[in-house]
Amino acid sequence: xxxxxxxxxxxxxxxxxxxxxxxxxxxxxxxxxxxxxxxxxxxxxxxxxxxxxxxxxxxxxxxxxxxxxxxxxxxxxxxxxxxxxxxxxxxxxxxxxxxxxxxxxxxxxxxxxxxxxxxxxxxxxxxxxxxxxxxxxxxxxxxxxxxxxxxxxxxxxxxxxxxxxxxxxxxxxxxxxxxxxxxxxxxxxxxxxxxxxxxxxxxxxxxxxxxxxxxxxxxxxxxxxxxxxxxxxxxxxxxxxxxxxxxxxxxxxxxxxxxxxxxxxxxxxxxxxxxxxxxxxxxxxxxxxxxxxxxxxxxxxxxxxxxxxxxxxxxxxxxxxxxxxxxxxxxxxxxxxxxxxxxxxxxxxxxxxxxxxxxxxxxxxxxxxxxxxxxxxxxxxxxxxxxxxxxxxxxxxxxxxxxxxxxxxxxxxxxxxxxxxxxxxxxxxxxxxxxxxxxxxxxxxxxxxxxxxxxxxxxxxxxxxxxxxxxxxxxxxxxxxxxxxxxxxxxxxxxxxxxxxxxxxxxxxxxxxxxxxxxxxxxxxxxxxxxxxxxxxxxxxxxxxxxxxxxxxxxxxxxxxxxxxxxxxxxxxxxxxxxxxxxxxxxxxxxxxxxxxxxxxxxxxxxxxxxxxxxxxxxxxxxxxxxxxxxxxxxxxxxxxxxxxxxxxxxxxxxxxxxxxxxxxxxxxxxxxxxxxxxxxxxxxxxxxxxxxxxxxxxxxxxxxxxxxxxxxxxxxxxxxxxx
Numbered sequence: 001x002x003x004x005x006x007x008x009x010x011x012x013x014x015x016x017x018x019x020x021x022x023x024x025x026x027x028x029x030x031x032x033x034x035x036x037x038x039x040x041x042x043x044x045x046x047x048x049x050x051x052x053x054x055x056x057x058x059x060x061x062x063x064x065x066x067x068x069x070x071x072x073x074x075x076x077x078x079x080x081x082x083x084x085x086x087x088x089x090x091x092x093x094x095x096x097x098x099x100x101x102x103x104x105x106x107x108x109x110x111x112x113x114x115x116x117x118x119x120x121x122x123x124x125x126x127x128x129x130x131x132x133x134x135x136x137x138x139x140x141x142x143x144x145x146x147x148x149x150x151x152x153x154x155x156x157x158x159x160x161x162x163x164x165x166x167x168x169x170x171x172x173x174x175x176x177x178x179x180x181x182x183x184x185x186x187x188x189x190x191x192x193x194x195x196x197x198x199x200x201x202x203x204x205x206x207x208x209x210x211x212x213x214x215x216x217x218x219x220x221x222x223x224x225x226x227x228x229x230x231x232x233x234x235x236x237x238x239x240x241x242x243x244x245x246x247x248x249x250x251x252x253x254x255x256x257x258x259x260x261x262x263x264x265x266x267x268x269x270x271x272x273x274x275x276x277x278x279x280x281x282x283x284x285x286x287x288x289x290x291x292x293x294x295x296x297x298x299x300x301x302x303x304x305x306x307x308x309x310x311x312x313x314x315x316x317x318x319x320x321x322x323x324x325x326x327x328x329x330x331x332x333x334x335x336x337x338x339x340x341x342x343x344x345x346x347x348x349x350x351x352x353x354x355x356x357x358x359x360x361x362x363x364x365x366x367x368x369x370x371x372x373x374x375x376x377x378x379x380x381x382x383x384x385x386x387x388x389x390x391x392x393x394x395x396x397x398x399x400x401x402x403x404x405x406x407x408x409x410x411x412x413x414x415x416x417x418x419x420x421x422x423x424x425x426x427x428x429x430x431x432x433x434x435x436x437x438x439x440x441x442x443x444x445x446x447x448x449x450x451x452x453x454x455x456x457x458x459x460x461x462x463x464x465x466x467x468x469x470x471x472x473x474x475x476x477x478x479x480x481x482x483x484x485x486x487x488x489x490x491x492x493x494x495x496x497x498x499x500x501x502x503x504x505x506x507x508x509x510x511x512x513x514x515x516x517x518x519x520x521x522x523x524x525x526x527x528x529x530x531x532x533x534x535x536x537x538x539x540x541x542x543x544x545x546x547x548x549x550x551x552x553x554x555x556x557x558x559x560x561x562x563x564x565x566x567x568x569x570x571x572x573x574x575x576x577x578x579x580x581x582x583x584x585x586x587x588x589x590x591x592x593x594x595x596x597x598x599x600x601x602x603x604x605x606x607x608x609x610x611x612x613x614x615x616x617x618x619x620x621x622x623x624x625x626x627x628x629x630x631x632x633x634x635x636x637x638x639x640x641x642x643x644x645x646x647x648x649x650x651x652x653x654x655x656x657x658x659x660x661x662x663x664x665x666x667x668x669x670x671x672x673x674x675x676x677x678x679x680x681x682x683x684x685x686x687x688x689x690x691x692x693x694x695x696x697x698x699x700x701x702x703x704x705x706x707x708x709x710x711x712x713x714x715x716x717x718x719x720x721x722x723x724x
Contacts, residue, residue: 081213139386157515166385168398187561202326233255264294272320341709364477373528376526467490467497471532482543630680631661648721659681660693
């Protein structure tokens, strides 16, 4: 049952916590805004991380009477930069939210849930997993986690101990194409622009206010103040326009054509082309393949004037190497279009032509951590993940392809940790059928989500602040190790952490020897493997990582490319074999707009949201409702033609789904695109009924060729005034 209540003081942003404030029981003064909060008060300060998105920003939690009194973003953490976003502050209230599960549930033969004990649940799940492995082999079991460090590490380890490599990160479903396209070209799956020192940054299709972390926003503000040119390219002018010096409107899903035209122009610069040959394999092959990708060609596809393309290319060339194209973590909402993976490959190649990698003002590649020195380093599994054949280009495997395989019966056991796949993937009915096709499905979650309500077992999970967590890494230019201690006692007596659940299952399955006794034990071993003392790290939260953590030192501006050629690769044999062009060439979106009355339905995050379950939190729900954030954006000209005014009730429809919505009429979106924020429209969770529309219901279950990403934005709709 719920045993705690949130304090009146709430969650107030404050200045960055210092190491001195990290001591337990410190008396703190002036750490919250407002005269009422300026007095000194006694609080225990615990360093932890936010769990609202995979960035896991570090923050200090101020605890009074075993309840979180306020949270303060860690100043040293590159993602938090001394504050948190709205999602972070809202998620800190989650322990006290309504509707939390209090006991394990088991779906009976009649289709209803029975309450069972933890011993019964663990024994039943272990028996089910063991039976599936015995009958179908370990590759018939799989897991999708929320991507936080503890869930990913423990669940991946459990499956590996059983012989399965099928562990996937749910959040990567929306970013797998970007990560995989980058890896295909460079061997690295992520990078971090050095905004603060950049001269020109081009941001493609991502609202840096709605999606990324506060550190990114602060760095872009710093760049603009220093005179940098910050160019936002998108089909709608989002809140990110407040950080940009220039906005370039583009037809939705055509950003790749713009990038190819920029490459065409940049490779015409003799100095850049000559330097690029030294670090790029098969550059001549790619240059020949995009010979027709002129600015005029791109203009006809993107709607961007040709002289604008030429001018932007000249600006980038002049600023190089202090210039880059930024895909952002959630660019274009990740794998949303049929060309997103190839867009990422093209961006990687353009950035290489600019010479921006690992130099001031350019972009720093995120190097993998060397955990091999730990007693609990990753367990090796010989077999590739089950999605490798259908999505051979997916770095880390494809969770969406896994659901397709489950739908086809190749996956029989599925564990989902905070992964509400029914509400977040295209075609919820298809995903529901995939879960029902499994002999055993397990949802580990604090709430009865749409996905949980379709699973064989539902296990009540402790929230992030209610248990210690494993460390994670933040930043690429100056990487930090971030640790998390337990902040408060669990608000639900019957909940268990994902670490406790995975360890119990491992013991019941006879593979418990591969697991540490406690999370603290594992965290300490992982910290020591990268040269960081665990106890000291807990005191400060975020610690700088030395070169030893990455297996050696790289000279500034010099990159050891982990590719077959030792260079950035323009051509890929793997891409060619997967049915994708060997070199990045233009790929059009799958859905073609047939007439002027049809819109491409685009989507993306908002500052108050990252995952569907956050809309059930009272503070975030109140913000969304007050400001009408769940409405559908429609171009003012198109709205006028249809007789639609701002605030009107409209019907958004296609042959898959129809739903009422409120129109947000604006000039800030291109005419043939409509925009509806993701993660709304959940009706099964406490407090969410009636808030917005589930955008995923309009999209068919389709995946990007080779990359296996869900094509969440490849759907077309009509928008008509309700009652017309």
